[in-house]
Amino acid sequence: MSDVTGGGSGADDAADSDDAAGADFDGAQRTGDVPTLSATDVEAGYDQHQVLHGITFESRDGVTCIFGPNGSGKSTFLKTMNGIVPVWDGTITYGDVDLTDEKPEDIVTHGIATLPQGGGIFASLSVEENLNVGAFTVDDADAIAERKAEVLEVFPALEDKLDQKARELSGGQQMMVSLGRAMMTGADTFLLDEPSAGLAPRLVDDAFGLIERLVDRGAQVILIEQNVRAALRLADYVYILAEGEVQFHGPPEDLSEEDELMELYLGL
């Protein structure tokens, strides 16, 4: 248990040493703390079918987890934040910027990267091209080269595979490509939708390791997971969604007092 708290303070350490990490990871965009991604009374859905009934949410430093039963609207909510699903009502802001009506391709430019469920790599593009697509919104060639070097430092396994088509990689390596690609955007905030789903346990470990590394570098991570046990080891703050509403939010410690919630929604 103390380990986990340690992980959380690890994120703080990273924030302290922000200057160093920030400079070589992403010199151009980041100056101070990562802006808070927050949602206020968000309603959204598909066609006539409303899924989210007023969600209020705020990202924290480190990892903010979203749990909830299937179909509770977790992915939908994530997609309102990255712009894929239009917001019916309510607002979404990132620091001072209003994202509510922005399109996904514009939201990325503010520093919010998404890792869609399954990784969403471009299978017929090479690994290097996948990374380059990640930097699509970046015009500065030097910055791109720097970030690529950074990604390869974090994931040395990708070094020899740069010219290979992404589909030829193993599941775990593909996950590295998608995370690396997300890093290439120069984002400070990462939206991850079930990064461990369908992965073998060893790869699940790898995926969570990667998340830790992102946090170490000062990024905020919003994480949807069904692998609640593993995710809780990383979590700094937890939201529980059910039927399109927030049922609980608070630090993981508080969760232990909510036996009923745990039982009902998390099966713990």
Place this chain on the structure above:
Amino acid sequence: MSGSAPVLDRLPGDRRYWFLALGVLLLAWPFLFGSFWARIGLGALMWIGLAQSWNMIGGYAGYLDFGHGAYFGIGGFAAGIAMVQFGYPFVVGFALAIVVAAVLAYLVAVPTLRLTGAYFAIATWALAESIKQAALILEITGGTFGLSLPRSPDTFIGIAVPFAISETFFYYVMLLLCAATMLVTYVLFERHEFGYRVKALRDDQDAAESLGIDTTRVKRQVYVLSCVVAAVFGSVYAWYIVFIHPNDILAPIVTDRMVIMALLGGLGTLTGPIFGGLLVFLLQRLSSVFLGSSTFYLPLIGTLIMITVLFAPSGIIGILRGEIGRDDVRKNLKELGEKFDLL
């Protein structure tokens, strides 16, 4: 589904009376309006039947058959060849049309139904064109000269026809065939579990297979059935129109019409092809009445097709059932507008 009540449910009075009235109208049609309208009526009935035959494979089973018209032509030529080259009565030609279409459809089905989507569409289209080209070269089909069928036969299945072989007679034949096609579609695809199997394989072939559905066989059955229906109409059409030519009854436009009719009416629905068939047939046939000697109906139909696909993808039936309301169109327009963000 949106709130507005389906138009079909808003008919005043008992629905059965409406159907009864419609039945009486259909039966009395040639006597009420004369021979020209009998011809228009029989044309409409034929096209409704053909649209439904496409709907079986294209709508219910989800296989975009872009060569379906070939079976209409094959039916026509089977009947024509039997009557012209061998001097048999129509009824033999009719039987031949069914047999030839069924056998050919089966042979085609075996390799072709392994393809899906655009590949199936293009393969069937290429096959239909090959058949047309072959018919233009072969001697038995009359080659480039086509076939002139014997005129005014005045017996049907050996029995003298009292009112001669006139449009009135053909009107009732088409009415009968069209009704039979509707009935078969209703029973097989809407009532029987066979229909569930067909829809299942349309949605997910592997899943269907894993649930005991012999998808290869079901697909084949639907394909052969739909092709035979088209051929049946083709044979009667040949008998009626007397002169058949590959460029007419094997033309790709025959398929195109069926597809458009089924789509505009509402794919994979029983009544969609009725509305789509009526609309397109009448638009085309009566365009000269409204537009004079102009080809203006072509861009008009083109525009109509585009608008339908854009705003009413479930077809006329979708509008009648109230699935597509004003709100949907507005939402659609808004989404479309967003896609014009190009700079």
Place this chain on the structure above:
Amino acid sequence: MSDGDTILKTTDLTKRFGALTANDEISLAVERGEIRGIIGPNGSGKTTFFNTVTGFYEPDGGSVHFNGEEVTGWEPHRLARRGLGRTFQIVSPFKNMTVRQNMLAVQTDDGRSREEKRERVGEILEFLEIDHIADNEARGMSGGQQKLLELGRVLMLDPELVMLDEPAAGVNPALEERIMDHIHELNDEGTTFVVIEHDMHVMKTLADTVSVFDSGRHIAQGDFEEVSQNEDVRKAYLGGTTAEDDEVPV
């Protein structure tokens, strides 16, 4: 060939995709009444094995026996009607049909009447606790409900053996428990299961025996404890996680 207790037996089953051997001489026997787990790294050939056994892939070598009968190369629907049911890794409901129609589409040779079939649909939906949405279209169902529907459809076959490909993936823990309960219940009634799953908690709870796949080969077999202590397995598959670490860190 096989004794009465073996319901499924593969011998040197091989499947290649071009240069890749996805299943390399896999020999495996499943006893009637057991729940067999299959684990292995991503891409180790688990799903391919399912597909080859159930007739979706033509094997490049080896044989499959089901209920003592050689069924190698049989078409899937034929196997299904013999009582070999399966689900898919990616859920595949018939989206344009209602839940009930999804169930009724299932085809069997058992000569059940229409009424009997409908009755059975009701029973199964009730058992899975999704009878309240029987007449909803499948497209509007949540991912979890779709998983239940898949299980329900398979049950319409009255299968003797059910092969489940990652039934708990992406499923919320609460629902996961429910699915496991259903499997146990059906197993108690005599249905044999083969389950692919990456969730070790599920594996541990369900499986009587676990088979481990790696690079297309069947490298180990044993009960969960045995297998999870195996060095090769730990290295290839489990990694650093102590799979038995069920403790919730809060």
Place this chain on the structure above:
Amino acid sequence: AGLGGGPERDTFLLGAVTSLSGDLRFGGGVTQRGYDMWADTINREQGGIEIGGDTYEVEVEYADAQSNPSAGADAASQMINDGADALLGPYSSNVTLSVCPIAEQNSIPHITGSAESPQIWQEGYEYSFGTIPTVSIIGNEATSALLNLEPQPESVYVTGVNEPFSEATAVSMRTAAEDAGVTVENYELFPRDTDYTNVVSAAQNADPDLHLHGGHIGSHVDLVSAASQLGYTPNGFLMHYGVNTGSYKEGAGAQAPYTFGATVWIPSVDRSGGVLFDSPQAYADAAEAAYGSAPDYTQAGSTAAGIVYQEALKELNAAPPLSQDDKDELIGILEEIEVNTFYGNVTFEVGGEYHHNNINTQTLLIQLGEDGSPTIVGPEDAATGEPNYPVPAWDER
């Protein structure tokens, strides 16, 4: 709506079925102008047709065959339904072949001013007639005239498009060449949408004196452009149908001059005229004035069809609307009739393979000049000018 016969009226109602839309709309327009020309002229100049002292105006009502046999049959039926006294036929043989049986079933006279396929007459329809000789005659006679030019050609290459009219044309050309004892290097049909360089290369390799081609205007254009691209120059190209139309000139552009063609009528032909129009030139002038374009033989044949009706109706001497007996009697009159028109003498064969076809109008061999205007260059008794023969090579023009 109503049954046949129709109400009392004091006009003759002629139902014209023709393709006003679709692929054949161009030809449909030509026949329409031909029929209108007749109706307008007779109404204007004679107040209509004189029957027993009264004159009855002529009314032509059109129904669109949409270039499609099935719609053609519907259109004919529509006209009959509207009580037409007689039918004027559609453009193109395919549509005609579906209209003839309708005329037959309803026992109504039907004269077509444009369909040329020999098939129509072989069927032996009792109620259908045609003013234009079948193409098997036109192609044959034009080819014979061409083969008589000096220096006498020794070999020909025959091509045609694989559709009824064109095949019949090509066959007649081949027959004429064989009958004249000229070597036929090759006889080949191909689909309309083919590439002509291959046709031309094969022909070029055979190196014939003449190239004979049966098809419609588009195929002529493709053939001459491929020929000019590959530098294929036989002593002459004979093509039928329609080299003297504006459409061919527009399509072929610089390649149009010197092409030989066949026709049964052009404005400059020397024919004595008679009923309604004094001479071919008078007709051409009137048509030019009315429509702003020079008439071709299809239009003339269509007008002639009207004139034949007019004379036959006079002889029948029955006021409109015609009874069924009148119509049957009209058929008998048509079989016997001989009318002297600007288009030539019209009489219809009875029996044989040309049953009810007017095969007596003389075929003319024409050649386009530098400016694209046609000159009659054969047969000798009809020629009004000298042919430019052999024609200059493409790069010497």
Place this chain on the structure above:
Amino acid sequence: MVDIGLFTQIVINGLLLGGIYVTIGVGFSLAFGVLEVVDFAVGEYVMVGAFMGAVLAPLFGAEGVFVIPIVLVVFFAVGALIQPLIHHVTTGDRPHPLLMGLVFTFGLATFLRGSVLTIFGPNSQDVPSSLLTGGIEVPGLGTFPVVRTVTAVFGVTGLAVFMYYLYRTRGGMAIRAIAEDRTNARLMGININRYQSIAYGAYAALTGSAGVFIGMTFNASPGMGLQYTAFAFFMVVLAGMGYLPGVIVAGIVLGLTQSFTAVYISGNAVLLVLFAIIYVVLLVSPAGILGKGEWAT
């Protein structure tokens, strides 16, 4: 006996014919590969391009070649505006997106053909050119008709430009990413509407200008579109759908098949042979003769 002079000329004819097909196949293949649109309107773009040549050439001293820049610009703009409509009908939760796309473009094709027919009448029109006339005779080989040779060069150049753009530029990378997954491409900051419109516009521009060349080679007629739609389908099926480099091979195969069938078998059998080849290739190797097309499901 095979005549060598004729034989080499037939080869030349076939290759140049193939070049003409390449001009149509390139854009069509791009449209299919990137946008997943099976575009029924392709032949009508050719037809409209040819008519623009016929109508505008007189303004440039009866020279069709000078019309091409205008056609490029106009078609690019129009294509860019049509693309969002096609995108709209093939996405969202519509049933049968593929059919919707097919039928929409069928409607578009009918609209274009009908409009040209209504405006210009049914006649064919000459697309004049004095630059591209006659043929170049190469002794021992045969004659290379100038207009066909230039058309083939245009097609191959178009292919090279497309390949360069797709595989060597940022925009091309974006387009390939879109082809793979539209939603994920957006999440990378790619304005998919813009790049899809660029792709479709480029396809339309290339196809429209191919129309001008084809007009100069043959002529412009309202009914010509259908056969080019057919040829475009031939091309992508043989090339493998969406596989651009296959287009050249497909063009050569089609052109040679056509010319050899016409001369050595029967002119009448040409289309029968072509359609039969398409059917058989689809059954035997749906990914094209090179086996590299995308095997769509």
